[in-house]
Amino acid sequence: MVNVQKRVLVVGGGLVGSLFSVMLGRLGYTVDLFEKRPDMRTTVIPAGRSINLALAERGIRALRMAGVFDQVEPLLIPMRGRMLHPLNGPLELSSYGQRPHEVINSVSRGELNLRMLAEADKAPNVRLRFNTECTAVDIERRLATFVDHVSGEAFTVEYDVLLGTDGANSVVRDAVVTSGGGTWRTDWLDHDYKELTIPPGPDASYLIEKNALHIWPRHGYMLIALPNLGGSFTVTLFLMKEGLPSFAELTTPEAVNKFFSEQFPDASALIPSLAEEFFGNPTGVLGTVRCTKWTNGRDALLLGDAAHAIVPFHGQGMNAGFEDCGVLFELLGEHGDDWPAVMTKFEQMRIDNGNAIADMALENYVTMRDSVLDPIFQLKKELGFELERRFPDRFIPRYSMIMFHSIPYATSKLRGEIQEEILNTLIGNRNDLSQIDDQLAERLILERLSPIEPGFVSNQ
Ligand SMILES: Cc1cc2nc3c(=O)[nH]c(=O)nc-3n(C[C@H](O)[C@H](O)[C@H](O)COP(=O)(O)OP(=O)(O)OC[C@H]3O[C@@H](n4cnc5c(N)ncnc54)[C@H](O)[C@@H]3O)c2cc1C
Numbered sequence: 285m286v287n288v289q290k291r292v293l294v295v296g297g298g299l300v301g302s303l304f305s306v307m308l309g310r311l312g313y314t315v316d317l318f319e320k321r322p323d324m325r326t327t328v329i330p331a332g333r334s335i336n337l338a339l340a341e342r343g344i345r346a347l348r349m350a351g352v353f354d355q356v357e358p359l360l361i362p363m364r365g366r367m368l369h370p371l372n373g374p375l376e377l378s379s380y381g382q383r384p385h386e387v388i389n390s391v392s393r394g395e396l397n398l399r400m401l402a403e404a405d406k407a408p409n410v411r412l413r414f415n416t417e418c419t420a421v422d423i424e425r426r427l428a429t430f431v432d433h434v435s436g437e438a439f440t441v442e443y444d445v446l447l448g449t450d451g452a453n454s455v456v457r458d459a460v461v462t463s464g465g466g467t468w469r470t471d472w473l474d475h476d477y478k479e480l481t482i483p484p485g486p487d488a489s490y491l492i493e494k495n496a497l498h499i500w501p502r503h504g505y506m507l508i509a510l511p512n513l514g515g516s517f518t519v520t521l522f523l524m525k526e527g528l529p530s531f532a533e534l535t536t537p538e539a540v541n542k543f544f545s546e547q548f549p550d551a552s553a554l555i556p557s558l559a560e561e562f563f564g565n566p567t568g569v570l571g572t573v574r575c576t577k578w579t580n581g582r583d584a585l586l587l588g589d590a591a592h593a594i595v596p597f598h599g600q601g602m603n604a605g606f607e608d609c610g611v612l613f614e615l616l617g618e619h620g621d622d623w624p625a626v627m628t629k630f631e632q633m634r635i636d637n638g639n640a641i642a643d644m645a646l647e648n649y650v651t652m653r654d655s656v657l658d659p660i661f662q663l664k665k666e667l668g669f670e671l672e673r674r675f676p677d678r679f680i681p682r683y684s685m686i687m688f689h690s691i692p693y694a695t696s697k698l699r700g701e702i703q704e705e706i707l708n709t710l711i712g713n714r715n716d717l718s719q720i721d722d723q724l725a726e727r728l729i730l731e732r733l734s735p736i737e738p739g740f741v742s743n744q
Contacts, residue, residue, distance in 0.1 A: 293443035300588030301449030302400035309407030320417035338599035346610035367496035452593035466577025484515025592638035
């Protein structure tokens with residue numbers, strides 16, 4: 285344990301703030317975590333940004349570092365691949381990886397958050413306070429202002445170290461970024477989302493394949509479904525705000541029912557409260573937050589969505605935020621209580637990676653809603669698996685680098701671009717793996733892809 289003196293103020297007790305508070309507690313820091321919502325351990329509150337999420341290797345690695353993975357593991361439902369629901373034609377399972385442990389895991393956001401808050405609360409040096417919303421930060425005076433939603437009172441808190449984990453609409457962000465001499469922006473997507481439910485069948489059975497992430501790709505838009513414990517699925521429609529088809533034109537129960545029964549007939553038959561949920565549930569917006577600075581280099585730092593909110597199509601927002609926690613935890617181990625050094629190093633290590641996963645998440649929307657239907661996509665995927673089997677230390681498909689390993693995002697993006705060129709060269713206009721030139725494959729891989737650093741590769 286490092287010799288720690290500092291009082292750390294954590295603003296936001298969502299997924300990232302709660303996990304990092306567990307880590308800080310273990311390091312012996314005096315931590316005050318302030319969360320604007322009520323305590324989810326005693327109040328039923330809406331899940332917020334999504335009901336369930338895909339947890340992958342990077343997130344699991346950080347949960348293990350914090351010593352909480354054992355509590356989380358029973359909540360996980362492995363998803364082995366994409367179950368594609370074409371408009372016409374049979375269902376098709378397209379596996380994500382090629383080894384048994386290469387799965388992603390559906391997990392309830394609320395349950396995950398709740399377990400990490402409970403774990404943070406066990407440490408005597410970590411204090412949690414709910415119903416308190418941060419309204420302003422004075423970086424120069426190291427003061428944060430809060431409003432207590434129960435009493436209505438405003439109060440200020442002094443800190444030595446400020447961590448902004450208050451999510452995509454962060455209040456802390458502007459003060460931290462501008463005091464570091466940086467700028468930030470949010471790029472909004474022109475597609476929104478809506479969550480719906482496929483309820484369980486008899487005896488909590490699953491009415492569609494349990495161990496898969498279901499996708500109804502429809503080129504310009506899509507529906508997806510992830511399993512929950514207890515037999516239900518959370519279904520999400522991603523669709524343009526305006527245009528044809530769009531949320532703007534789905535204004536009546538008749539329009540919604542018609543759209544679903546024409547475009548997603550099998551799903552529509554499994555969502556009994558379709559129109560009720562459609563008009564009862566909020567429509568969510570999606571955006572990418574890019575900051576040129578995440579710290580003032582002294583005593584204030586952003587983590588998770590506050591620093592780098594991304595669109596959800598790679599299932600990596602939380603995983604990236606958890607990876608932030610792991611990297612910061614290791615840096616505190618290396619540099620002790622020297623926060624300026626830790627924060628500066630952290631920013632250097634993470635900003636390019638944040639931008640890389642933001643770009644790949646945007647690209648993956650097109651993959652999910654469109655490319656998965658293309659036979660060339662499937663051929664490239666199979667060739668990618670074959671090359672991974674033959675050159676495991678050099679060629680790992682990009683999806684696998686992101687989801688099953690901890691190869692830095694920026695490196696994965698760069699290697700992914702080279703790999704895509706190699707796949708395109710090898711496939712040319714061939715339509716069968718048996719026609720691939722093996723010697724050319726070997727030459728291109730040895731020439732263009734250096735061995736991957738083994739520390740980033742997970743062998744489970
Ligand atoms: C539809 C959808 C699907 C997603 N699916 C996945 C997925 O499959 N896999 C994945 O890895 N990621 C996914 N994500 C992304 C993931 O939800 C986020 O990356 C993750 O929640 C970020 O965690 P966070 O703690 O940084 O922010 P949040 O989870 O947003 O937590 C922020 C917390 O701060 C609190 N807060 C906010 N403002 C204040 C304030 N002023 N004062 C005090 N408290 C405050 C909030 O109440 C909240 O509890 C998805 C996102 C969406 C929208």
